[in-house]
Amino acid sequence: MNHLGTVRLETERLILRKFEEKDIESFHENWGIDAKTHEHDWYYKINTIEDTKKIIYEMLERYNMFPLHSYKWVIELKSNHEVIGNIGVNIFAEQHQLVEIGYSLSSKYFRQGLMTEALTKVVDFLLNDVGVRIIVANADSDNIASINLLKKVGFNMDATLPERKVSKKSGKVVDSCTFSIINKNFKG
Ligand SMILES: CC(C)(COP(=O)(O)OP(=O)(O)OC[C@H]1O[C@@H](n2cnc3c(N)ncnc32)[C@H](O)[C@@H]1OP(=O)(O)O)[C@@H](O)C(=O)NCCC(=O)NCCS
Numbered sequence: 001m002n003h004l005g006t007v008r009l010e011t012e013r014l015i016l017r018k019f020e021e022k023d024i025e026s027f028h029e030n031w032g033i034d035a036k037t038h039e040h041d042w043y044y045k046i047n048t049i050e051d052t053k054k055i056i057y058e059m060l061e062r063y064n065m066f067p068l069h070s071y072k073w074v075i076e077l078k079s080n081h082e083v084i085g086n087i088g089v090n091i092f093a094e095q096h097q098l099v100e101i102g103y104s105l106s107s108k109y110f111r112q113g114l115m116t117e118a119l120t121k122v123v124d125f126l127l128n129d130v131g132v133r134i135i136v137a138n139a140d141s142d143n144i145a146s147i148n149l150l151k152k153v154g155f156n157m158d159a160t161l162p163e164r165k166v167s168k169k170s171g172k173v174v175d176s177c178t179f180s181i182i183n184k185n186f187k188g
Pocket of ligand 1: 036037038039040103104105106109110111112114115116117138139140143144145146148149150152
Protein backbone atom coordinates (compact mmCIF):
# COMPACT_ATOMS: atom_id res chain seq x y z
CA MET A 1 0.00 0.00 0.00
CA ASN A 2 1.10 3.53 -0.71
CA HIS A 3 0.24 5.18 2.62
CA LEU A 4 -0.66 8.85 2.38
CA GLY A 5 -2.35 9.65 5.73
CA THR A 6 -5.32 11.95 6.22
CA VAL A 7 -5.18 13.79 2.92
CA ARG A 8 -7.64 16.68 2.50
CA LEU A 9 -10.52 15.61 0.26
CA GLU A 10 -13.50 17.55 -1.08
CA THR A 11 -16.96 16.70 -2.29
CA GLU A 12 -19.74 18.96 -3.52
CA ARG A 13 -20.93 19.85 0.01
CA LEU A 14 -18.11 18.71 2.25
CA ILE A 15 -14.48 19.14 3.17
CA LEU A 16 -12.83 16.07 4.66
CA ARG A 17 -9.67 17.01 6.50
CA LYS A 18 -7.56 16.47 9.60
CA PHE A 19 -9.00 17.51 12.94
CA GLU A 20 -7.71 20.79 14.29
CA GLU A 21 -7.79 22.30 17.78
CA LYS A 22 -10.32 24.88 16.61
CA ASP A 23 -12.86 22.07 15.95
CA ILE A 24 -13.37 21.21 19.63
CA GLU A 25 -16.45 23.35 20.30
CA SER A 26 -18.30 22.69 17.06
CA PHE A 27 -17.51 18.97 17.14
CA HIS A 28 -18.66 18.74 20.77
CA GLU A 29 -21.96 20.53 20.06
CA ASN A 30 -22.75 18.65 16.85
CA TRP A 31 -21.38 15.22 17.60
CA GLY A 32 -20.01 14.83 21.14
CA ILE A 33 -23.23 15.42 23.06
CA ASP A 34 -25.55 14.05 20.38
CA ALA A 35 -27.06 10.97 22.06
CA LYS A 36 -28.67 9.77 18.83
CA THR A 37 -25.40 9.61 16.96
CA HIS A 38 -23.92 7.45 19.75
CA GLU A 39 -26.86 5.04 19.87
CA HIS A 40 -24.80 2.25 18.34
CA ASP A 41 -21.40 2.81 19.87
CA TRP A 42 -20.31 1.70 23.32
CA TYR A 43 -16.90 3.22 22.88
CA TYR A 44 -17.28 6.92 23.54
CA LYS A 45 -18.32 8.29 26.94
CA ILE A 46 -18.79 11.99 26.37
CA ASN A 47 -20.21 14.21 29.07
CA THR A 48 -18.27 17.44 29.05
CA ILE A 49 -16.30 19.36 26.45
CA GLU A 50 -13.14 18.01 28.11
CA ASP A 51 -14.08 14.53 26.85
CA THR A 52 -14.38 15.77 23.26
CA LYS A 53 -11.16 17.72 23.67
CA LYS A 54 -9.40 14.53 24.74
CA ILE A 55 -10.65 12.68 21.64
CA ILE A 56 -9.43 15.47 19.36
CA TYR A 57 -6.07 15.72 21.13
CA GLU A 58 -5.59 11.97 20.68
CA MET A 59 -6.20 12.41 16.93
CA LEU A 60 -3.67 15.27 16.78
CA GLU A 61 -1.12 13.10 18.53
CA ARG A 62 -1.68 10.27 16.06
CA TYR A 63 -1.22 12.62 13.08
CA ASN A 64 2.13 13.60 14.58
CA MET A 65 3.26 10.12 15.48
CA PHE A 66 2.12 8.37 12.31
CA PRO A 67 1.73 11.07 9.66
CA LEU A 68 1.29 8.66 6.76
CA HIS A 69 -0.47 5.87 8.65
CA SER A 70 -3.28 7.69 10.45
CA TYR A 71 -6.56 8.13 8.65
CA LYS A 72 -8.98 10.21 10.73
CA TRP A 73 -11.07 12.73 8.82
CA VAL A 74 -13.35 15.30 10.34
CA ILE A 75 -16.31 16.19 8.12
CA GLU A 76 -16.79 19.92 7.62
CA LEU A 77 -19.87 21.32 5.97
CA LYS A 78 -18.92 23.85 3.31
CA SER A 79 -22.10 25.90 3.77
CA ASN A 80 -21.52 26.87 7.44
CA HIS A 81 -18.07 25.45 8.30
CA GLU A 82 -19.47 23.40 11.17
CA VAL A 83 -17.78 20.07 11.82
CA ILE A 84 -20.48 17.44 11.80
CA GLY A 85 -18.96 13.98 11.80
CA ASN A 86 -15.97 11.83 11.19
CA ILE A 87 -14.57 8.91 9.22
CA GLY A 88 -11.78 6.75 10.57
CA VAL A 89 -9.78 3.94 9.04
CA ASN A 90 -7.80 1.34 10.94
CA ILE A 91 -5.02 -0.46 9.15
CA PHE A 92 -6.16 -3.82 10.32
CA ALA A 93 -3.77 -6.14 8.57
CA GLU A 94 -1.04 -4.45 6.58
CA GLN A 95 0.21 -7.77 5.20
CA HIS A 96 -3.25 -8.45 3.76
CA GLN A 97 -3.68 -4.89 2.44
CA LEU A 98 -6.89 -4.82 4.47
CA VAL A 99 -8.34 -1.84 6.33
CA GLU A 100 -11.45 -1.31 8.42
CA ILE A 101 -13.59 1.78 8.10
CA GLY A 102 -15.99 3.47 10.54
CA TYR A 103 -18.02 6.68 10.47
CA SER A 104 -20.58 8.77 12.28
CA LEU A 105 -22.50 11.95 11.72
CA SER A 106 -24.39 14.49 13.79
CA SER A 107 -28.06 13.47 13.85
CA LYS A 108 -29.01 17.03 12.85
CA TYR A 109 -27.68 16.10 9.42
CA PHE A 110 -28.99 12.55 9.04
CA ARG A 111 -30.64 11.43 5.82
CA GLN A 112 -29.38 14.19 3.53
CA GLY A 113 -27.00 11.95 1.60
CA LEU A 114 -24.00 13.48 3.37
CA MET A 115 -22.37 10.26 4.55
CA THR A 116 -22.95 8.68 1.14
CA GLU A 117 -21.01 11.63 -0.30
CA ALA A 118 -18.22 11.45 2.30
CA LEU A 119 -17.83 7.68 2.39
CA THR A 120 -17.84 7.35 -1.41
CA LYS A 121 -14.97 9.83 -1.57
CA VAL A 122 -12.91 8.13 1.15
CA VAL A 123 -13.49 4.67 -0.35
CA ASP A 124 -12.35 5.94 -3.75
CA PHE A 125 -9.25 7.50 -2.15
CA LEU A 126 -8.38 4.28 -0.30
CA LEU A 127 -8.84 2.03 -3.31
CA ASN A 128 -7.31 4.21 -5.99
CA ASP A 129 -4.72 6.38 -4.23
CA VAL A 130 -3.63 4.30 -1.24
CA GLY A 131 -4.05 1.03 -3.13
CA VAL A 132 -5.91 -0.85 -0.43
CA ARG A 133 -6.96 -4.34 -1.57
CA ILE A 134 -10.01 -4.76 0.64
CA ILE A 135 -12.00 -2.45 2.93
CA VAL A 136 -14.16 -4.00 5.63
CA ALA A 137 -16.91 -2.50 7.76
CA ASN A 138 -19.17 -3.86 10.47
CA ALA A 139 -22.66 -2.87 11.53
CA ASP A 140 -25.03 -4.23 14.13
CA SER A 141 -28.11 -5.83 12.60
CA ASP A 142 -30.36 -3.19 14.17
CA ASN A 143 -28.36 -0.33 12.63
CA ILE A 144 -30.45 -0.15 9.48
CA ALA A 145 -29.10 3.27 8.46
CA SER A 146 -25.52 2.01 8.49
CA ILE A 147 -26.38 -1.23 6.67
CA ASN A 148 -28.24 0.63 3.93
CA LEU A 149 -25.49 3.22 3.65
CA LEU A 150 -22.84 0.53 3.15
CA LYS A 151 -24.93 -1.18 0.47
CA LYS A 152 -25.54 2.15 -1.26
CA VAL A 153 -21.81 2.92 -1.36
CA GLY A 154 -21.12 -0.49 -2.95
CA PHE A 155 -20.15 -2.73 -0.05
CA ASN A 156 -21.14 -6.38 -0.15
CA MET A 157 -22.69 -7.99 2.92
CA ASP A 158 -20.43 -11.02 3.43
CA ALA A 159 -21.76 -12.59 6.59
CA THR A 160 -23.98 -12.19 9.58
CA LEU A 161 -22.41 -13.32 12.82
CA PRO A 162 -25.25 -14.33 15.10
CA GLU A 163 -25.79 -12.77 18.51
CA ARG A 164 -22.39 -11.05 18.65
CA LYS A 165 -23.45 -7.83 20.36
CA VAL A 166 -25.83 -6.21 22.79
CA SER A 167 -27.52 -3.22 21.24
CA LYS A 168 -26.88 -0.02 23.17
CA LYS A 169 -30.11 1.32 21.70
CA SER A 170 -32.48 -1.50 22.71
CA GLY A 171 -30.47 -3.60 25.17
CA LYS A 172 -31.32 -6.63 23.05
CA VAL A 173 -28.88 -9.14 21.62
CA VAL A 174 -28.19 -8.40 17.95
CA ASP A 175 -26.19 -9.92 15.11
CA SER A 176 -23.08 -8.35 13.66
CA CYS A 177 -23.09 -7.84 9.90
CA THR A 178 -19.77 -7.79 8.16
CA PHE A 179 -19.26 -6.00 4.85
CA SER A 180 -16.46 -5.56 2.37
CA ILE A 181 -15.53 -3.82 -0.82
CA ILE A 182 -12.79 -5.37 -2.94
CA ASN A 183 -10.44 -3.39 -5.15
CA LYS A 184 -10.90 -4.79 -8.65
CA ASN A 185 -7.87 -2.85 -9.90
CA PHE A 186 -5.56 -4.01 -7.12
CA LYS A 187 -1.99 -4.15 -8.40
CA GLY A 188 -0.34 -6.16 -5.60
C1 LIG B 1 -25.16 5.60 9.47
C2 LIG B 1 -25.09 7.09 9.17
C3 LIG B 1 -23.62 7.48 9.05
C4 LIG B 1 -25.82 7.40 7.86
O1 LIG B 1 -25.53 8.74 7.50
P1 LIG B 1 -26.52 9.61 6.58
O2 LIG B 1 -25.76 10.77 6.05
O3 LIG B 1 -27.76 9.86 7.32
O4 LIG B 1 -26.79 8.59 5.38
P2 LIG B 1 -27.28 9.00 3.93
O5 LIG B 1 -28.23 10.13 4.01
O6 LIG B 1 -26.09 9.17 3.05
O7 LIG B 1 -28.10 7.71 3.50
C5 LIG B 1 -27.56 6.64 2.77
C6 LIG B 1 -28.58 5.53 2.70
O8 LIG B 1 -28.66 4.92 3.96
C7 LIG B 1 -30.02 4.59 4.23
N1 LIG B 1 -30.47 5.26 5.43
C8 LIG B 1 -29.95 6.34 6.05
N2 LIG B 1 -30.64 6.60 7.17
C9 LIG B 1 -31.61 5.67 7.26
C10 LIG B 1 -32.61 5.41 8.21
N3 LIG B 1 -32.77 6.16 9.30
N4 LIG B 1 -33.43 4.34 8.00
C11 LIG B 1 -33.27 3.56 6.91
N5 LIG B 1 -32.32 3.76 5.97
C12 LIG B 1 -31.50 4.81 6.15
C13 LIG B 1 -30.81 4.93 3.01
O9 LIG B 1 -30.86 3.80 2.17
C14 LIG B 1 -30.00 6.02 2.40
O10 LIG B 1 -30.15 6.12 1.03
P3 LIG B 1 -31.47 6.86 0.43
O11 LIG B 1 -31.64 8.13 1.21
O12 LIG B 1 -31.09 7.10 -1.01
O13 LIG B 1 -32.58 5.91 0.63
C15 LIG B 1 -25.77 7.92 10.31
O14 LIG B 1 -27.05 7.42 10.52
C16 LIG B 1 -24.99 7.89 11.62
O15 LIG B 1 -24.02 8.61 11.80
N6 LIG B 1 -25.46 7.05 12.58
C17 LIG B 1 -24.85 7.00 13.90
C18 LIG B 1 -23.44 6.45 13.89
C19 LIG B 1 -23.36 5.07 13.30
O16 LIG B 1 -24.28 4.28 13.44
N7 LIG B 1 -22.23 4.77 12.66
C20 LIG B 1 -21.99 3.49 12.04
C21 LIG B 1 -21.58 2.49 13.02
S1 LIG B 1 -21.45 0.91 12.20
